[in-house]
Amino acid sequence: MFKLSRMTDYGVVLLSSMAQRPDCLSTAPDLADRTMLPAPTVAKILKALAKGQVIVATRGAQGGYSLARPAADITVAEIIAALDGPVALTACVDGSDDNCSVERLCPLAGGWNRINLAVKAALDDVSLADLISECGMSDPAFGAAPGITLQQ
Amino acid sequence: MFKLSRMTDYGVVLLSSMAQRPDCLSTAPDLADRTMLPAPTVAKILKALAKGQVIVATRGAQGGYSLARPAADITVAEIIAALDGPVALTACVDGSDDNCSVERLCPLAGGWNRINLAVKAALDDVSLADLISECGMSDPAFGAAPGITLQQ
DNA sequence: CAATACAGTACTTATTTAGTCCTGTTTATA
DNA sequence: TATAAACAGGACTAAATAAGTACTGTATTG
Ligand code: SF4
Ligand code: SF4
Numbered sequence: 461m462f463k464l465s466r467m468t469d470y471g472v473v474l475l476s477s478m479a480q481r482p483d484c485l486s487t488a489p490d491l492a493d494r495t496m497l498p499a500p501t502v503a504k505i506l507k508a509l510a511k512g513q514v515i516v517a518t519r520g521a522q523g524g525y526s527l528a529r530p531a532a533d534i535t536v537a538e539i540i541a542a543l544d545g546p547v548a549l550t551a552c553v554d555g556s557d558d559n560c561s562v563e564r565l566c567p568l569a570g571g572w573n574r575i576n577l578a579v580k581a582a583l584d585d586v587s588l589a590d591l592i593s594e595c596g597m598s599d600p601a602f603g604a605a606p607g608i609t610l611q612q
Numbered sequence: 613m614f615k616l617s618r619m620t621d622y623g624v625v626l627l628s629s630m631a632q633r634p635d636c637l638s639t640a641p642d643l644a645d646r647t648m649l650p651a652p653t654v655a656k657i658l659k660a661l662a663k664g665q666v667i668v669a670t671r672g673a674q675g676g677y678s679l680a681r682p683a684a685d686i687t688v689a690e691i692i693a694a695l696d697g698p699v700a701l702t703a704c705v706d707g708s709d710d711n712c713s714v715e716r717l718c719p720l721a722g723g724w725n726r727i728n729l730a731v732k733a734a735l736d737d738v739s740l741a742d743l744i745s746e747c748g749m750s751d752p753a754f755g756a757a758p759g760i761t762l763q764q
Numbered sequence: 765c766a767a768t769a770c771a772g773t774a775c776t777t778a779t780t781t782a783g784t785c786c787t788g789t790t791t792a793t794a
Numbered sequence: 795t796a797t798a799a800a801c802a803g804g805a806c807t808a809a810a811t812a813a814g815t816a817c818t819g820t821a822t823t824g
Contacts, residue, residue: 461697461709461811462616465781469702473720487800496714500784507802520791521799536727545613550621557613562648568625571747575688575738582730595723613780617812639769652815659771672822673768 468543470497471505475539476592478515479531485524505543512542531592537583547583549576620695622649623657627691628744630667631683637676657695664694683744689735699735701728 477494478486488506492499506525510517514534515525527534540547548556552569553576563569629646630638640658644651658677662669666686667677679686692699700708704721705728715721 462620462692462699462701463703464614464701467782468614473718476720489800496717498783501782503801504783510801517801518791519789519799519801521797522792523790523800525801540614547614549614549616551615565648566625568628568743568747571743574742574746575735578734578737579731582734583727585730586727590726591720591723594726595720619813641769650814653813655770656814662770669770670822671768671770671820673766674823675769675821677770 464540465544467505467508468540470495470501471509471539471543472536472588472591473497474502474505475509475514475527475531475534475588478525478527479588479592482527482530485518485522485526487524490524508543509539512538514538514542531589532587534588535584536586536588536591537580539588540583547576547580549579616692617696619657619660620692622647622653623661623691623695624688624740624743625649626654626657627661627666627679627683627686627740630677630679631740631744634679634682637670637674637678639676642676661691661694664690666690666694683741684739686740687736688738688740688743689732691740692735699728699732701731 473495474491474497477491486494488503489499491497491506492502495502506515506517509515510525513528516528517523517525537547545557546555550556550572551558551560552563552566553572560566560569625647626643626649629643638646640655641651643649643658644654647654658667658669661667662677665680668680669675669677689699697709698707702708702724703710703712704715704718705724712718712721
């Protein structure tokens with residue numbers, strides 16, 4: 461159905477929550493509480509985001525995660541790449557991990573490149589900050605206290 | 613991994629094959645032969661494309677399918693919509709079939725709309741004819757005889 | 765009326781994704 | 795320096811989705 465994986469969706473929710481506290485670290489259990497998402501899943505997503513250098517981790521007691529850059533410099537394409545792998549609509553476009561088994565025979569091989577690039581460009585054009593500002597989340601009411609995000 | 617479903621990919625391959633014979637009908641078994649794809653799957657895809665009005669069916673003996681419009685007037689977005697449902701990156705964008713369970717609580721609800729529209733626009737901008745011409749398939753060597761498409 | 769070909773739907777299997785768990789490493793602080 | 799907090803990494807299980815198959819029904823040609 462051509463949709464984002466739930467991981468990516470959750471990832472953005474988590475990042476948005478982190479963006480509300482730009483100056484302090486957020487721990488995985490903390491974020492799970494704030495967003496009402498299951499803790500193990502949150503931990504998994506954060507690890508992937510850290511690996512993709514979207515966020516940076518501070519280890520040890522009093523550690524946690526923080527955004528690697530200001531929200532305006534984090535693109536949606538990066539987030540998707542960190543959580544879902546590279547954008548590759550078909551197996552035969554440049555940058556895809558896997559190979560289509562009939563690529564050598566298929567007359568269309570390579571034809572998807574242009575579309576893939578267009579989609580990637582669209583995703584590259586939107587930052588985390590854009591996403592947040594477009595839905596009223598930058599409203600000062602949000603983020604005032606832990607738990608306000610996804611709870612009522 | 614943010615990719616097209618195999619159905620959609622196959623669908624485009626089938627449509628390309630049909631586009632090579634604009635003036636005659638192609639039957640499902642015939643297309644299966646030409647593309648080397650499994651016959652039942654081909655039949656399923658063609659039914660979906662017909663339902664989505666990308667191709668038109670002629671029933672009865674000597675029947676078959678043909679493109680509903682010239683290849684230049686069929687967009688990739690239409691093909692995806694016919695085979696995979698509407699483009700809806702998340703459950704909360706306009707036009708999505710399903711509803712996110714936390715939509716009423718999620719601060720990001722609706723924030724994806726802009727991205728979704730951008731992706732849709734990118735897909736709307738490319739026609740079947742573009743796709744074909746970009747990979748050398750319009751080369752007269754292709755389509756000369758049945759079976760040349762995906763066979764060697 | 766017999767053969768061909770699409771329409772629709774239900775079902776099974778395969779693949780992918782999501783979710784869980786466990787073990788190891790790093791670091792602040794008492 | 796011992797302890798607890800917190801991340802890293804990977805293995806495993808369960809759930810959801812997609813793919814593939816099969817069958818019954820309807821329309822059309824000759
Ligand atoms: S080579 Fe052909 S069948 Fe394979 S992914 Fe590309 S377009 Fe699809
Ligand atoms: S409402 Fe929030 S969690 Fe649900 S699909 Fe939209 S962005 Fe994702």
